[in-house]
Amino acid sequence: MIEISNVTKEYVEGNKALRNVSITIEDGEFVFIMGRNGSGKTTIFKLLLKEEELTSGKIIVNDMNLGKMPRSYVPKYRRRLGVVFQDFRLLKDRNVYENVAFAQRVVGASNRRIRESVPAMLQMVGLSSKYKMYPHQLSGGEQQRVAIARALINRPEVLLADEPTGNLDSHNAMEIMKLLEEINEMGTTVIVVTHSHEIVEKMHKRVIYMERGCVVGDEMEEDGLEPEEEGMTEGGEIYED
Amino acid sequence: MRISTFWYCVKQGVRNICRNIWFSLASVATIAACIFLFCMFFSIMVNVQHVVHLAETTVGITVFFDEDLNVGQIQAIGSEIARRPEVASMEFISEEAAWEMMKEDYFEGLEELAQGFEEDNPMAGSSSYQIFLNDISKQDQFVAYLQDLNGVRRVNYSNSAAAGLTSFNTVVGLLSVVIIGVLLAVSVFLISNTINVTAAFRKNENQIMRYIGATNGMIRAPFVVEGVIIGLMGAIIPLAVMFYLYHQAIGYVEARFQILSGIFQFLPLETIFPYMAAAAMLLGLGIGFFASFFTIQKHLRV
Numbered sequence: 376m377i378e379i380s381n382v383t384k385e386y387v388e389g390n391k392a393l394r395n396v397s398i399t400i401e402d403g404e405f406v407f408i409m410g411r412n413g414s415g416k417t418t419i420f421k422l423l424l425k426e427e428e429l430t431s432g433k434i435i436v437n438d439m440n441l442g443k444m445p446r447s448y449v450p451k452y453r454r455r456l457g458v459v460f461q462d463f464r465l466l467k468d469r470n471v472y473e474n475v476a477f478a479q480r481v482v483g484a485s486n487r488r489i490r491e492s493v494p495a496m497l498q499m500v501g502l503s504s505k506y507k508m509y510p511h512q513l514s515g516g517e518q519q520r521v522a523i524a525r526a527l528i529n530r531p532e533v534l535l536a537d538e539p540t541g542n543l544d545s546h547n548a549m550e551i552m553k554l555l556e557e558i559n560e561m562g563t564t565v566i567v568v569t570h571s572h573e574i575v576e577k578m579h580k581r582v583i584y585m586e587r588g589c590v591v592g593d594e595m596e597e598d599g600l601e602p603e604e605e606g607m608t609e610g611g612e613i614y615e616d
Numbered sequence: 617m618r619i620s621t622f623w624y625c626v627k628q629g630v631r632n633i634c635r636n637i638w639f640s641l642a643s644v645a646t647i648a649a650c651i652f653l654f655c656m657f658f659s660i661m662v663n664v665q666h667v668v669h670l671a672e673t674t675v676g677i678t679v680f681f682d683e684d685l686n687v688g689q690i691q692a693i694g695s696e697i698a699r700r701p702e703v704a705s706m707e708f709i710s711e712e713a714a715w716e717m718m719k720e721d722y723f724e725g726l727e728e729l730a731q732g733f734e735e736d737n738p739m740a741g742s743s744s745y746q747i748f749l750n751d752i753s754k755q756d757q758f759v760a761y762l763q764d765l766n767g768v769r770r771v772n773y774s775n776s777a778a779a780g781l782t783s784f785n786t787v788v789g790l791l792s793v794v795i796i797g798v799l800l801a802v803s804v805f806l807i808s809n810t811i812n813v814t815a816a817f818r819k820n821e822n823q824i825m826r827y828i829g830a831t832n833g834m835i836r837a838p839f840v841v842e843g844v845i846i847g848l849m850g851a852i853i854p855l856a857v858m859f860y861l862y863h864q865a866i867g868y869v870e871a872r873f874q875i876l877s878g879i880f881q882f883l884p885l886e887t888i889f890p891y892m893a894a895a896a897m898l899l900g901l902g903i904g905f906f907a908s909f910f911t912i913q914k915h916l917r918v
Contacts, residue, residue: 450830453826453829454829456829466820466821477824480620525828
């Protein structure tokens with residue numbers, strides 16, 4: 376379970392990117408965090424990734440308090456997460472197989488384990504036949520599949536995706552979202568940061584709306600609540616995400 | 617660390633070098649120049665020390681005493697001298713022994729002529745002590761002490777050879793420390809620069825590694841491997857050159873300056889090379905390791 380309690384994040388310039396944000400995400404949930412640029416959604420992503428330190432409040436991910444986590448433990452914590460970015464962040468000089476295997480090599484997996492798990496993962500994301508290809512030989516959707524395979528190869532408990540469909544056309548975007556849904560159905564908690572209404576509407580999942588560093592709506596799949604209007608939140612500065 | 621992970625890091629280190637081959641070669645060349653000079657000065661210093669050591673064991677100080685002193689008084693002074701810490705060994709040469717040595721040196725084949733002096737020892741009053749020091753650099757100080765002793769008439773010693781060798785050794789030592797120091801700084805700077813360029817190339821890869829959960833050690837390892845390989849290459853090249861040049865240099869000096877052969881005995885390469893090679897490899901390894909280890913530190917945080 377992920378518990379974000381009264382979290383405020385203030386950057387050194389004095390800008391508050393998050394103001395007293397509280398969110399709870401249960402194990403195995405599929406959640407969208409939605410908002411415009413500067414709403415604070417990427418800041419949440421960075422805090423969950425332990426890339427940024429929170430200013431106040433508490434974040435607990437699977438019983439680990441991120442605020443009290445020593446730097447030396449961060450690599451171990453990150454091994455329990457999978458991360459997918461909008462720009463894929465693949466290694467251009469390595470083929471599909473090596474890109475996925477890379478995630479296992481850097482955590483010290485044995486060659487045997489790599490030989491067993493990489494083909495299985497490539498099969499799951501539908502890239503078995505393209506394992507020898509290099510990123511520049513793949514479409515955007517295929518590159519994102521490689522990135523997802525790399526994120527999942529170490530069997531994370533939580534998958535964090537920052538605008539995973541941002542660089543894709545609507546067809547490929549939906550394919551990627553279906554893949555994320557399948558992964559979620561296998562038990563992985565999936566958190567997708569996006570600003571795409573189209574995707575969110577088609578997926579019928581929980582959506583957390585953010586505006587100017589505050590949570591302004593939390594729409595569950597079943598209840599169909601509309602997001603709160605912008606005017607309902609405190610006014611504030613526009614922040615860079 | 618697993619063996620497969622170790623080899624992965626080694627492979628990545630080699631890849632880094634290949635990616636920045638010109639920077640890497642420049643670093644290797646600088647370290648090679650540094651270590652070549654180190655080896656050269658090492659050879660010179662070891663040989664000079666060898667000669668100085670020979671001088672210490674073969675060039676002695678001879679002390680003569682006032683003619684009115686008897687053997688007992690001379691030996692009492694001798695006991696006092698023997699207590700000095702600079703003294704490695706000393707030998708008493710009586711006037712009779714001195715005359716026997718003189719006969720051997722100057723009257724060989726002229727024994728009849730020598731017999732003419734048998735009744736009247738020309739070396740009378742020439743009892744002396746021959747003293748060998750354990751550190752020839754202290755000779756001047758020790759001679760001054762001897763000259764101040766009551767009963768000492770004259771002190772014979774070879775000032776030029778000992779002092780010359782000692783000061784030459786000191787100058788070579790200081791010069792080598794300064795030059796090697798400057799070259800070390802340049803080598804560290806160049807390796808550091810090479811590692812920085814590699815780190816910039818691998819920025820994306822390092823960032824991904826961090827997000828995946830790689831430890832600092834895992835991220836750092838390929839860079840350290842790169843630095844160590846550059847350092848070791850920079851040591852092996854000058855060692856190979858020195859191995860060839862040392863023989864050539866000895867042959868050349870002995871052929872051109874035969875007059876030196878009696879004074880100067882070069883140490884064989886086999887005697888000094890193991891020490892020189894160990895020192896040079898350690899130096900290369902050390903430069904490569906520390907320069908890369910500390911340079912990559914600033915690239916570790918994402």
